[in-house]
Amino acid sequence: MNIGEIARRAGVSRSTVSYALSGKRPVSDDTRRKIQHVIDELGYRPNASARALANGRTSTIGLVFPPAGPHYTGMQLDFIGSVVEAAAAHDHDVLLSPSGVDSDRSFQRLLGERRVDGAILMEIKLADDRVDHLAGLGFPAVTIGRTARPEGQWWVALDHTALAAACVHHLADLGHRRIAFVNRPERLLRSGYESAHRGLEGFTKAAAERGLTVRAYCCGDDAASGEACVERILRDDPATTALVTLNEAALGGLYRGLAHAGRHVPRDFSVTGVVAARWAETVTPPLTAADVPAARMGELAVDLLIERLTDPSAPARHHLLTPPISLRASTGPA
Amino acid sequence: MNIGEIARRAGVSRSTVSYALSGKRPVSDDTRRKIQHVIDELGYRPNASARALANGRTSTIGLVFPPAGPHYTGMQLDFIGSVVEAAAAHDHDVLLSPSGVDSDRSFQRLLGERRVDGAILMEIKLADDRVDHLAGLGFPAVTIGRTARPEGQWWVALDHTALAAACVHHLADLGHRRIAFVNRPERLLRSGYESAHRGLEGFTKAAAERGLTVRAYCCGDDAASGEACVERILRDDPATTALVTLNEAALGGLYRGLAHAGRHVPRDFSVTGVVAARWAETVTPPLTAADVPAARMGELAVDLLIERLTDPSAPARHHLLTPPISLRASTGPA
DNA sequence: TTGAAAGCGCTACCAT
DNA sequence: ATGGTAGCGCTTTCAA
Numbered sequence: 268m269n270i271g272e273i274a275r276r277a278g279v280s281r282s283t284v285s286y287a288l289s290g291k292r293p294v295s296d297d298t299r300r301k302i303q304h305v306i307d308e309l310g311y312r313p314n315a316s317a318r319a320l321a322n323g324r325t326s327t328i329g330l331v332f333p334p335a336g337p338h339y340t341g342m343q344l345d346f347i348g349s350v351v352e353a354a355a356a357h358d359h360d361v362l363l364s365p366s367g368v369d370s371d372r373s374f375q376r377l378l379g380e381r382r383v384d385g386a387i388l389m390e391i392k393l394a395d396d397r398v399d400h401l402a403g404l405g406f407p408a409v410t411i412g413r414t415a416r417p418e419g420q421w422w423v424a425l426d427h428t429a430l431a432a433a434c435v436h437h438l439a440d441l442g443h444r445r446i447a448f449v450n451r452p453e454r455l456l457r458s459g460y461e462s463a464h465r466g467l468e469g470f471t472k473a474a475a476e477r478g479l480t481v482r483a484y485c486c487g488d489d490a491a492s493g494e495a496c497v498e499r500i501l502r503d504d505p506a507t508t509a510l511v512t513l514n515e516a517a518l519g520g521l522y523r524g525l526a527h528a529g530r531h532v533p534r535d536f537s538v539t540g541v542v543a544a545r546w547a548e549t550v551t552p553p554l555t556a557a558d559v560p561a562a563r564m565g566e567l568a569v570d571l572l573i574e575r576l577t578d579p580s581a582p583a584r585h586h587l588l589t590p591p592i593s594l595r596a597s598t599g600p601a
Numbered sequence: 602m603n604i605g606e607i608a609r610r611a612g613v614s615r616s617t618v619s620y621a622l623s624g625k626r627p628v629s630d631d632t633r634r635k636i637q638h639v640i641d642e643l644g645y646r647p648n649a650s651a652r653a654l655a656n657g658r659t660s661t662i663g664l665v666f667p668p669a670g671p672h673y674t675g676m677q678l679d680f681i682g683s684v685v686e687a688a689a690a691h692d693h694d695v696l697l698s699p700s701g702v703d704s705d706r707s708f709q710r711l712l713g714e715r716r717v718d719g720a721i722l723m724e725i726k727l728a729d730d731r732v733d734h735l736a737g738l739g740f741p742a743v744t745i746g747r748t749a750r751p752e753g754q755w756w757v758a759l760d761h762t763a764l765a766a767a768c769v770h771h772l773a774d775l776g777h778r779r780i781a782f783v784n785r786p787e788r789l790l791r792s793g794y795e796s797a798h799r800g801l802e803g804f805t806k807a808a809a810e811r812g813l814t815v816r817a818y819c820c821g822d823d824a825a826s827g828e829a830c831v832e833r834i835l836r837d838d839p840a841t842t843a844l845v846t847l848n849e850a851a852l853g854g855l856y857r858g859l860a861h862a863g864r865h866v867p868r869d870f871s872v873t874g875v876v877a878a879r880w881a882e883t884v885t886p887p888l889t890a891a892d893v894p895a896a897r898m899g900e901l902a903v904d905l906l907i908e909r910l911t912d913p914s915a916p917a918r919h920h921l922l923t924p925p926i927s928l929r930a931s932t933g934p935a
Numbered sequence: 936t937t938g939a940a941a942g943c944g945c946t947a948c949c950a951t
Numbered sequence: 952a953t954g955g956t957a958g959c960g961c962t963t964t965c966a967a
C-alpha cells in the first residue's frame with residue numbers, strides 16, 4: 268500500500284494526500300477528513316526510504332560508539348539509553364555504529380551512503396580523525412567529549428581536568444599526602460583518549476599545587492586489573508593512603524584489592540574519583556565521587572544536534588559540565 | 602554526486618555501473634577497472650535511501666530494547682554491543698528503538714515505515730504484544746528470550762528455569778535449608794517478564810524437590826533496593842543462610858546488606874544466581890553464578906535473523922542455552 | 936483548494 | 952558485454 272492507493276480511495280490526488288500529511292499546504296477540512304479516514308482504515312504509513320530519497324532527510328541520527336576495549340562501560344550504556352530516548356522525543360531514530368576510526372566500513376556507510384542526517388560521537392580522542400573528517404565535510408556532528416581544539420565545534424563534555432583536581436583537593440583537605448591515580452588502560456591513554464589525558468593532567472597539576480607525593484597508574488577496564496593495580500600501588504609505596512580513579516569498571520577490583528591488603532575504606536584508605544552515580548553506589552562503602560551525569564549529557568547532545576540540523580547556519584554551541592563531588596562514604600581523614 | 606555522474610565520467614551506462622557494483626551481471630575487466638577508478642577518485646558511495654527504495658531492502662535491522670526501568674542493566678549493554686558488532690560483520694546497520702509495547706511511536710516507525718528489514722526484540726514477556734504483532738504480520742523477527750508459547754518462532758534464550766534450579770541444587774548440596782530468592786522488580790514480574798517468571802518457577806520447583814524452606818522477594822534494579830531486600834529477608838527469617846538472585850543491578854546492594862547485618866560471605870551466608878560474568882567478578886567475594894553469555898546470545902540472534910532474511914522460507918530455529926554455574930567464592934557449606 | 940508531473944538515485948528488466 | 956528505461960514511493964513545483 269502506498270500514497271497512490273490512499274489517494275485513489277479518497278478520491279483525491281497524491282499530492283493532496285502528501286500535503287494533508289505534511290501540512291505544508293492548506294487542505295480543506297472535508298478533504299482532510301476523508302483522507303484521514305482512509306489512512307486509519309488501512310493503517311497506512313509513508314515509506315521512510317521513499318521519503319528520505321525525495322526530501323533528503325532520513326530523520327535518523329548516527330551514534331558512533333567504539334568499543335573502549337573488550338567490553339563497554341556502564342557509562343556508555345547510560346549515554347546510549349539517553350540518546351535513544353531523547354532522539355525518540357524528537358521523532359528521530361538512532362543508528363548505531365561501532366566505529367573507532369574514520370576508515371571503518373560502518374562509519375563510511377553511515378556518512379557516505381547518507382544513512383543519517385547527523386551524528387553523535389562518543390569516546391573522543393584529543394586528536395580524533397573521525398571528528399576532523401566530519402568537520403572537513405561540514406557534516407552535522409556533536410561529540411560527547413571534546414578534542415584538543417574544540418573551538419568552533421559542537422560538543423558536550425565533562426571538565427575532566429577540574430573534576431580530577433577537585434578529587435585531589437578533597438583528599439588533600441582531609442590530610443592525605445601520598446595519593447595514587449588509577450587511570451583507564453594504557454592503550455587508551457596512549458591513543459590520546461580525552462578523559463584519560465585531561466583527568467591525568469588535572470590530577471597532576473592539583474597534586475603539585477598541594478605539594479603531594481603522587482604516582483599515576485593505568486589499569487585495565489575490569490575487576491581483576493583493578494585488584495592487581497592496588498597491589499602494585501601498595502607495593503610501590505605502602506604509605507599511600509588514598510586514590511583517585513576514572514576507571515569505573517575496575518572499581519570493584521580496586522575495593523577488593525584494598526580489602527585483601529587489609530586496608531579498610533575509609534578508615535585506612537580513601538577512594539574517590541569520577542564515576543556515574545549508579546556505579547558509585549554499588550560498592551561498599553559507597554564511593555564519594557564526582558557523578559558523571561551521563562543521561563543528561565546524552566540528552567544535551569541530542570538537543571544540540573537537532574538544533575544544528577534544524578538551523579544549519581546556527582553558530583557552534585557546547586556544554587562543559589563540572590558536576591560537584593557527591594560525598595558518600597569512601598573518604599575520610601588520613 | 603550520483604551513479605549517473607559516475608557512468609558519464611566512465612563513459613558507460615548507469616546500469617553498467619550498477620552491475621559493476623553489485624556483481625549481478627558480468628562486466629568486462631576493462632570496464633570494471635575504468636568504473637572503479639572513477640569511483641575511487643570521487644569517493645562515490647551509493648545512496649542508501651535510493652537503493653532501499655529500489656530494491657526493497659534497507660540492510661538495517663531494528664533492535665528493540667525497552668528500558669527495564671529507570672535504567673538499563675549491564676546485560677543489556679552486552680547484548681547491544683554484540684548485536685551491533687555481529688550486524689556490522691554482515692554489513693548491516695542497527696537501528697535502536699526504545700519501545701516497550703507495540704503501540705509505541707518508535708515501534709510503529711520501525712515497522713510501518715519499513716525502516717528495517719527485520720528486528721531483534723529484547724526484554725520479552727511471556728505474553729508479548731510486540732511479538733504477537735510481528736508474528737501476525739509475518740515480519741522477520743528474532744527474540745532474545747522466549748514467550749510462553751515459542752513454538753514456530755525464532756529466538757535465542759536462557760533456560761532460566763533450569764538455571765535457577767541449578768542454583769538451588771548447588772546450595773542444597775552445600776547443606777543450606779533456608780533460602781531466599783531475589784527476583785527482578787515486582788513491576789516486571791507482574792507484567793509477565795520472562796526471566797522473572799521462569800526463574801521463580803525453577804527456583805520454587807527445585808526447592809520443593811529438595812524440601813527446602815524458601816521465600817521469594819522482588820527487588821528494585823539498584824543497590825539501595827538490594828540492601829533493603831536483604832534487611833527484609835533477615836528480618837522475615839533470620840535463619841536464612843543463602844540466596845539466589847537474578848538481579849544483577851542489586852547485587853552490590855545485596856552484598857552491602859549482608860555486611861551490615863554482620864553476615865560474612867561465604868562463611869555465614871552464601872550468594873549465587875544468574876549474572877553476566879563481568880558483573881559477578883566485580884563483587885567481593887566474586888559471585889558463584891550461572892554466567893549469562895550475553896555477547897554470544899546477541900551474536901546468535903543476529904545470525905538467526907540474517908538467516909531468516911536470506912531465506913524467508915527457512916523453518917523457525919532457536920537456541921536454548923544453559924550455561925554451567927561458575928564456581929567462584931560466594932558459596933560455601935551452611 | 937486541488938491536480939499533474941517532474942524529479943530524488945538506484946535497480947533490474949528488456950533489448951541489442 | 953552493454954545500454955535504455957520503467958519503476959520504487961514520496962515531495963514539491965507549476966498550473967489551474
